[in-house]
Amino acid sequence: MSLKYDICVVGGCGHVGLPLAAAFAKKGLKVCIYDINAAALKTVQTKKAPFLEKGLDKILKKTVDKTLFLSNQPAVVSQAKFVVVVIGTPVDEYLNPKFNDIRSFFIKLMPQFRQGQILILRSTVFPGTSALINKLFKKHRKQVEVTFCPERIAEGKALEELSELPQLISGFSRKAITQIEKLFSKIAKETIELTPLEAELAKIFINSFRYLRFAIANQFFQIANSHGVEYYKIYHAITHNYPRAKGFAKAGFAAGPCLLKDTMQLAAFSRNTFFLGHAAMLINEGLPNYIMSQLKLKFDLAEKKVGILGMAFKGDSDDPRDSLSYKLKKLLELESQEVFCQDAYIKDKRFVKTPQELIRRSDIVIIGTPHTQYRKLTFGGKQVVDIWDLYGKGVMFK
Numbered sequence: 472m473s474l475k476y477d478i479c480v481v482g483g484c485g486h487v488g489l490p491l492a493a494a495f496a497k498k499g500l501k502v503c504i505y506d507i508n509a510a511a512l513k514t515v516q517t518k519k520a521p522f523l524e525k526g527l528d529k530i531l532k533k534t535v536d537k538t539l540f541l542s543n544q545p546a547v548v549s550q551a552k553f554v555v556v557v558i559g560t561p562v563d564e565y566l567n568p569k570f571n572d573i574r575s576f577f578i579k580l581m582p583q584f585r586q587g588q589i590l591i592l593r594s595t596v597f598p599g600t601s602a603l604i605n606k607l608f609k610k611h612r613k614q615v616e617v618t619f620c621p622e623r624i625a626e627g628k629a630l631e632e633l634s635e636l637p638q639l640i641s642g643f644s645r646k647a648i649t650q651i652e653k654l655f656s657k658i659a660k661e662t663i664e665l666t667p668l669e670a671e672l673a674k675i676f677i678n679s680f681r682y683l684r685f686a687i688a689n690q691f692f693q694i695a696n697s698h699g700v701e702y703y704k705i706y707h708a709i710t711h712n713y714p715r716a717k718g719f720a721k722a723g724f725a726a727g728p729c730l731l732k733d734t735m736q737l738a739a740f741s742r743n744t745f746f747l748g749h750a751a752m753l754i755n756e757g758l759p760n761y762i763m764s765q766l767k768l769k770f771d772l773a774e775k776k777v778g779i780l781g782m783a784f785k786g787d788s789d790d791p792r793d794s795l796s797y798k799l800k801k802l803l804e805l806e807s808q809e810v811f812c813q814d815a816y817i818k819d820k821r822f823v824k825t826p827q828e829l830i831r832r833s834d835i836v837i838i839g840t841p842h843t844q845y846r847k848l849t850f851g852g853k854q855v856v857d858i859w860d861l862y863g864k865g866v867m868f869k
């Protein structure tokens with residue numbers, strides 16, 4: 472029976488799903504997005520991306536209604552050879568995996584799957600999830616080939632990275648692996664085959680590795696700063712013409728929807744013996760508290776108005792998910808006279824409109840996110856806290 476689409480991307484309006492769907496559609500494959508976010512579907516239907524992603528609007532303009540189609544109906548899942556699932560990783564409020572949510576999701580979608588389809592799990596999952604889903608299909612007597620091919624892009628660079636990064640692929644049968652290898656070779660230069668458990672671990676290892684790397688920088692920053700030493704003077708000395716310091720991170724808020732969550736998934740997988748991961752969490756999540764405690768030592772904070780410049784979880788992004796700027800805001804609301812927020816990309820009625828207005832109204836300005844747009848700002852002698860060294864003047868300057 473001929474199928475309407477080559478690929479159906481479930482969760483295809485998200486930060487991972489949409490660039491992937493667009494990349495395949497650009498190559499001429501017929502792709503259908505199935506998503507439950509009505510607002511995002513509406514935006515993509517007008518050929519616009521619902522979030523910042525370099526080059527995405529251009530591809531949507533060329534592909535929507537030609538090779539890229541959209542639906543809020545689960546029935547489209549039956550109409551594709553490959554079904555990519557890239558919904559958010561279900562975790563509870565303690566960042567522990569919620570396998571029941573994934574199971575319920577697949578049980579609900581089960582009637583739409585048909586014999587011979589290939590499922591590509593693309594969400595970051597708790598190790599062992601692919602095997603459990605494979606079993607679930609067998610239990611429901613659905614001959615669907617289950618594969619796991621984790622996404623490794625960084626938001627904002629997805630399209631560029633999809634073609635540059637090797638794709639990790641894994642599956643439970645040779646037949647399925649051969650087919651997904653062929654599929655991914657249409658958009659990527661290289662594929663690397665692993666077993667599903669290896670691929671699941673590979674994904675959370677790399678995210679945990681990055682989270683730990685930022686924690687090292689944040690701890691070094693706190694050690695130096697607590698002894699009255701400028702961290703960036705040491706940082707520049709260490710990294711200048713010293714190849715072994717490659718990858719030595721700058722300090723800053725290590726946040727967002729992936730790194731902490733995946734580090735905590737690895738902690739749960741290792742039955743809470745991932746001590747480095749827990750230490751990294753304490754350091755990274757504690758950075759807003761550290762900054763506030765330092766400000767309290769230097770100033771009568773209750774008398775000061777503080778502005779946070781940048782609310783997105785990383786530079787040049789419009790994604791506020793799990794951003795530590797919001798945690799800092801909450802802490803400052805308890806301790807300072809008034810808090811102002813601004814972001815170059817996030818629209819929020821509670822924010823002041825421009826960085827200039829924020830600087831004018833604040834006694835102290837904290838750089839929450841190192842957006843490129845902020846690089847040229849001047850602060851008119853106001854106290855600035857720049858944990859990122861965006862201005863090359865160290866952490867505290869006037």
Ligand SMILES: NC(=O)c1ccc[n+]([C@@H]2O[C@H](COP(=O)([O-])OP(=O)(O)OC[C@H]3O[C@@H](n4cnc5c(N)ncnc54)[C@H](O)[C@@H]3O)[C@@H](O)[C@H]2O)c1
Nearest residue numbers: 482484485486487506507508557558559560594595622626
């Ligand atoms: N954001 C990143 O940079 C990144 C990078 C690599 C991997 N990941 C992983 O990719 C996965 C998705 O992350 P994201 O950032 O794209 O999340 P997202 O929230 O941006 O996208 C998820 C999409 O799934 C849709 N969705 C949720 N439930 C659904 C359902 N039942 N049926 C259909 N659609 C549904 C949502 O409406 C949303 O559009 C996560 O596992 C994440 O850890 C994310």
